[in-house]
Amino acid sequence: MTTRTLGVVMNGVTGRMGYRQHLLRSVLAINEQGGVTLDGGERVLLDPVLVGRSEAKLADIAARHGLARWTTDLDTALGDPANSVYFDAQVTSARVPAVVKALEAGKHVYVEKPTAETLEDATMLARRAAEAGVKHGVVQDKLFLPGLRKLRRLIDGGFFGRILSVRGEFGYWVFEGDWQPAQRPSWNYRAEDGGGIVLDMFPHWNYVLENLFGRVEAVIAKAVTHIPVRWDENGQEYKATADDSAYGIFELEGGIVAQINSSWDVRVNRDELVEFQVDGTEGSAVAGLRRCRVQHRSATPMPVWNPDLPATYGFRDQWQEVPDNEEFDNGFKVQWEMFVRHVLEDAPFPHDLASGARGVQLAELGLRSSAEGRRIEVPEL
Incomplete structure (x- = not known):
């Protein structure tokens, strides 16, 4: 059985939801269980890079959990070809421009809801993700x-x-x-x-x-x-x-x-x-x-x-x-595993940005x- 890693840019992990449910109880919990198992038996570990505005908070979280990668520069994280997925748990008002950057960088995107503050922006994200040909999803825990x-x-x-x-x-x-x-x-x-x-x-x-x-x-x-x-x-x-x-x-x-x-x-x-x-x-x-x-x-x-x-x-x-x-299992973790399989082996994932737009x-x-x-x-x- 082979194991590989999937680089994930995690923006907004200093917030309550981003830290507790997505980093701690989903991404790190997945790694603790040995990764996500694909259909062929291959296991996938997640390699997060923490992104946020506060160096002190990011450094503290990274030190507590033995994580090496963190930055306050989103562009640098998105520019690293080792990172295939962008995840966003920021405040809603900051989400759209960051997701647009990720799409322009060719990353698969997975975001918290609401995907935007307005229907116009939410449908724009869904359309641009479809045009970019990347996998995309919204948290529907x-x-x-x-x-x-x-x-x-x-x-x-x-x-x-x-x-x-x-x-x-x-x-x-x-x-x-x-x-x-x-x-x-x-x-x-x-x-x-x-x-x-x-x-x-x-x-x-x-x-x-x-x-x-x-x-x-x-x-x-x-x-x-x-x-x-x-x-x-x-x-x-x-x-x-x-x-x-x-x-x-x-x-x-x-x-x-x-x-x-x-x-x-x-x-x-x-x-x-x-x-x-x-x-x-x-x-x-x-x-x-x-x-x-x-x-x-x-x-x-x-x-x-x-x-x-x-x-x-x-x-x-x-x-x-x-x-x-x-x-x-934890609902957030279950959906993370589904999205990883969606990215790597095109497994079904109905919770896309179009679904998120309907919520907005x-x-x-x-x-x-x-x-x-x-x-x-x-x-x-």
């Missing part, structure tokens, strides 16, 4: 969560019959930053820096809905800035100019209606930080990050509305747990729906 993979299993097995509706709840309370440090970076709350929960989460909801239930055909949304003032990483007060909560209704092909609430101003009273309830003619399911519970038509109780008497049973106790039946389109139309107070149809790109 939630499809690989254990809970949603169990949900996929139920859909494929016909458990629901005809699916009627989807209801999603996502979010948690992000501290304002005055008397407790905020657990999200301050740029998330500044529209001028590419922030906003619609631009952050609607691309997620688009690929989840599209891959599990059907294409989004229309959207009605309300985007709100509930907390108008926050405090940044240096304890400085600033005005929040981006939406921090969004309430959306999505009409899907086949007549399915999806409702999803997204908020950084909600205290969690759920089993998991995100949950989707799917109701169908033959059964229902509630799927979260890891768990998935079901209630079949044949086992559905008969609730009776009686406000004069307390309920003597727990509604959650009437649902059945869907077993794992397999060992689930939904975010853009969601914000427009909110501003204009109306339902907006989503045209096919």
Whole structure:
């Protein structure tokens, strides 16, 4: 069995997501397991070069993990023929020019979502990647969560019959930053820096809905800035100019209606930080990050509305747990392995920049729906 290396330029690894999920739990974890195994048995190790703006942060990360290659000069990293792949986990506002540079250098590109701040830029990236003839992909990690993979299993097995509706709840309370440090970076709350929960989460909801239930055909949304003032990483007060909560209704092909609430101003009273309830003619399911519970038509109780008497049973106790039946790996890591195989042996990878552009389109139309107070149809790109 032979082993080779694949040079990967990783831009944005000093950020929370770029470091934890992509460098630590994906790229380094892949190397620790011996690499990605290709169809012919060959193993591929990833050789990352860390890119960012802070020499001190890059040097610290490299030293902690025994990595030799890091730089603050993206052009130098892209100019090295040993590097075949460019990965981008920067703030959204910095993504487009960096990805364009990578495409011009002939690199395969793999990027975090949203791929751009505007649909015009997102479609431009997809078009240029196609013209360059390189492999390209966007992170769509939630499809690989254990809970949603169990949900996929139920859909494929016909458990629901005809699916009627989807209801999603996502979010948690992000501290304002005055008397407790905020657990999200301050740029998330500044529209001028590419922030906003619609631009952050609607691309997620688009690929989840599209891959599990059907294409989004229309959207009605309300985007709100509930907390108008926050405090940044240096304890400085600033005005929040981006939406921090969004309430959306999505009409899907086949007549399915999806409702999803997204908020950084909600205290969690759920089993998991995100949950989707799917109701169908033959059964229902509630799927979260890891768990998935079901209630079949044949086992559905008969609730009776009686406000004069307390309920003597727990509604959650009437649902059945869907077993794992397999060992689930980190979703980010699984998709990295898929992309490596896509680059090296043309294995299927549907999560391309065109898919990413559809997510940006939904975010853009969601914000427009909110501003204009109306339902907006989503045209096919």
